[in-house]
Amino acid sequence: MSEPVGIRVEGVHFGYPGRPVLRGVDVAVEPGELTALVGLNGCGKSTLLRIVAGLLRPGEGRVLVGGHDLARRSRRATARHVALLHQSAPAVPGMTVRQLVRQGRYAARGPLGMLREGDDAVVRRALDDVGVAAWAERPVDSLSGGERQRVRLAMALAQDTRVLLLDEPTTYLDLHHQLDVLQTVVRLREERGLTVVMVLHDLAHAARFAERIVALRDGGVVADGAPKEVVTPGFLADVLRVAGRVGRDPEGDWPVCYPDHPLPSSK
Numbered sequence: 001m002s003e004p005v006g007i008r009v010e011g012v013h014f015g016y017p018g019r020p021v022l023r024g025v026d027v028a029v030e031p032g033e034l035t036a037l038v039g040l041n042g043c044g045k046s047t048l049l050r051i052v053a054g055l056l057r058p059g060e061g062r063v064l065v066g067g068h069d070l071a072r073r074s075r076r077a078t079a080r081h082v083a084l085l086h087q088s089a090p091a092v093p094g095m096t097v098r099q100l101v102r103q104g105r106y107a108a109r110g111p112l113g114m115l116r117e118g119d120d121a122v123v124r125r126a127l128d129d130v131g132v133a134a135w136a137e138r139p140v141d142s143l144s145g146g147e148r149q150r151v152r153l154a155m156a157l158a159q160d161t162r163v164l165l166l167d168e169p170t171t172y173l174d175l176h177h178q179l180d181v182l183q184t185v186v187r188l189r190e191e192r193g194l195t196v197v198m199v200l201h202d203l204a205h206a207a208r209f210a211e212r213i214v215a216l217r218d219g220g221v222v223a224d225g226a227p228k229e230v231v232t233p234g235f236l237a238d239v240l241r242v243a244g245r246v247g248r249d250p251e252g253d254w255p256v257c258y259p260d261h262p263l264p265s266s267k
């Protein structure tokens with residue numbers, strides 16, 4: 001197992017044309033940490049992950065992964081260190097699961113775009129990691145939404161990076177597979193020394209599986225800490241615009257939320 005790497009997001013500003021989104025975001029993720037990124041729809045979570053994956057360049061500020069400034073690296077070089085599970089990976093009609101997951105090896109390819117020795121083994125391992133090897137020869141467009149989501153996770157794992165960014169990894173999954181995917185991420189993080197940041201809308205999962213919760217609102221970080229420290233009724237109200245109560249899991253050391261009703265939107 002190689003050494004895990006940390007992520008530093010320093011003073012990052014970013015906007016789409018006419019739409020400022022991030023206004024001075026600072027986050028330091030420790031090597032090997034599992035962090036949940038939470039916040040309301042449209043607050044900039046996916047945008048921040050795309051910046052950390054090197055797919056978007058911040059207008060101001062910088063991002064360091066393993067001490068290296070992403071501004072000095074090509075996208076492809078960054079993709080050797082950081083994998084991002086997108087909400088929707090493009091699938092060419094008829095493309096098989098194995099072919100899609102092999103695309104995860106893109107950044108590791110040689111100068112002529114040739115797959116290298118060992119790539120097939122990495123692809124097989126990624127298919128096994130998320131339990132989708134049995135579908136390897138099926139067309140991706142014949143899979144259900146939940147099955148495709150697991151294939152997308154396999155594609156991200158096939159990048160074989162030290163940093164794994166997961167944008168809503170449990171979307172479309174039934175509860176059984178939500179827990180299965182989250183436990184797989186926890187296990188791989190431990191076995192392979194991964195640093196993981198995942199966007200989660202389900203606060204129960206964030207509180208249960210993440211060591212740390214970072215919350216975005218109004219373009220900045222408004223809460224950052226261990227779940228049992230940050231998840232309070234005030235957090236539910238300020239970050240998620242929900243009135244509710246917070247208790248403690250009777251068998252674990254994590255908070256449990258009892259949401260009651262939505263609060264008026266602040267926008």
Ligand SMILES: Nc1ncnc2c1ncn2[C@@H]1O[C@H](COP(=O)(O)OP(=O)(O)OP(=O)(O)O)[C@@H](O)[C@H]1O
Pocket residue numbers: 016017019021039040041042043044045046047048
């Ligand atoms: N390509 C784009 N062009 C213009 N605006 C965009 C683009 N992508 C996102 N936005 C806007 O930027 C803001 C942040 O979007 P982002 O997808 O980062 O939010 P999010 O927190 O991930 O939301 P969600 O929880 O709904 O997935 C939103 O207002 C969105 O409409």
